[in-house]
Amino acid sequence: MNKLTRHIKKKYNLTSEEEAEINACFALKTFNKKAFLLQNGITSQYEFFVINGCVRTFITDLNGVEHNIMFSIENWWCGDLQSFINRTDSSYAIQALENTEVLAINRTDWEELSNKSEVFSNYTRELFQSAVIAQQNRLVQNLSFTAIERYHYFITKFPSLSQRVSQKHIASFLGITPEFLSFIKNK
Amino acid sequence: MNKLTRHIKKKYNLTSEEEAEINACFALKTFNKKAFLLQNGITSQYEFFVINGCVRTFITDLNGVEHNIMFSIENWWCGDLQSFINRTDSSYAIQALENTEVLAINRTDWEELSNKSEVFSNYTRELFQSAVIAQQNRLVQNLSFTAIERYHYFITKFPSLSQRVSQKHIASFLGITPEFLSFIKNK
């Protein structure tokens, strides 16, 4: 039933008390397609673990152009960490691209749980580690690959996402215009 | 004397035993300008905490072009986390841009210390968190800012670095050619 603890158990041993402790901190929320899990400009109250569906995290620049930072599907997290941790206004917005179910944890529970549960603390620590590595890779890509190469990398690395997400959003994620992505594809 | 624990103490309380425990895990190493702290293609044995000096972490792409990923100066860390954690070959290289002193910790000590010392574990956890946030910001910059804007952001945000590091390396960090950076500056 609970996808989060099932996900954690793939790498960590959980006593049933600890499992209950973790589950108690998360609330199930559902969002319809196009609904916002987080609006920019307000302080992010939650981190989200996606159970099913798909969301995009994006930022709107000074010219009003949106830039997709990441997509999150089943068993991925999303949230504006900066806002969540530092209680600052969020610069990102998060929007459901499909009808989506998430488990949400608020800041207080997050902190308590990180102190109480060693497994949870280790799990999120490793999550951050992986995020650092993944983002560094992404950065390298943007610095050293051409748009065509980035596109091919994307569709081979995330074949399911390239099916589920519209070209427009993929283009934004890759840092190019939808027109140019369309041009690339037909070659 | 020990800059690392002094740095940790800015945010965490350390008993003198715990401080000794941490210090015991780090070895002082010095590198002359242009020397390599890490070569790509080999497994990274250490994470480094820079005491003084300056290093660059970079990757060499398929065309032989180097891309600077980050600069680390006093009180910053560097290392190829991916290689260090997963014991895979490093894709990055780290080179001293000045004569540099670092504290190095190896993988075994890192793990033991993370288990033994709660403070160290929390400290590095927070380090990762900040890294995720910082890298996301950097990514957004690359997606939404023009080269000129990135350059101005860089020199206002890191005035000391823009003094200490050659234009060539700054250009690489910004994702542009040295020629174009030169062109930008004279405007």
Added chain:
DNA sequence: CGAAAATTTGACATGACTCAACTGGAGTGG
């Protein structure tokens, strides 16, 4: 001082963007 590296400058090339027009589904209401 002299060699090597960094920076500058300029001509030219190109990857990617802008804008506008067109096409074709997907969803909606009557």
Added chain:
DNA sequence: CCACTCCAGTTGAGTCATGTCAAATTTTCG
């Protein structure tokens, strides 16, 4: 179930940001 609208995607012309290459100049450093 049709007609209408509204996005997403495509196409093409013109433009701009940035790259490439090569030569000249300056700086660094042994």
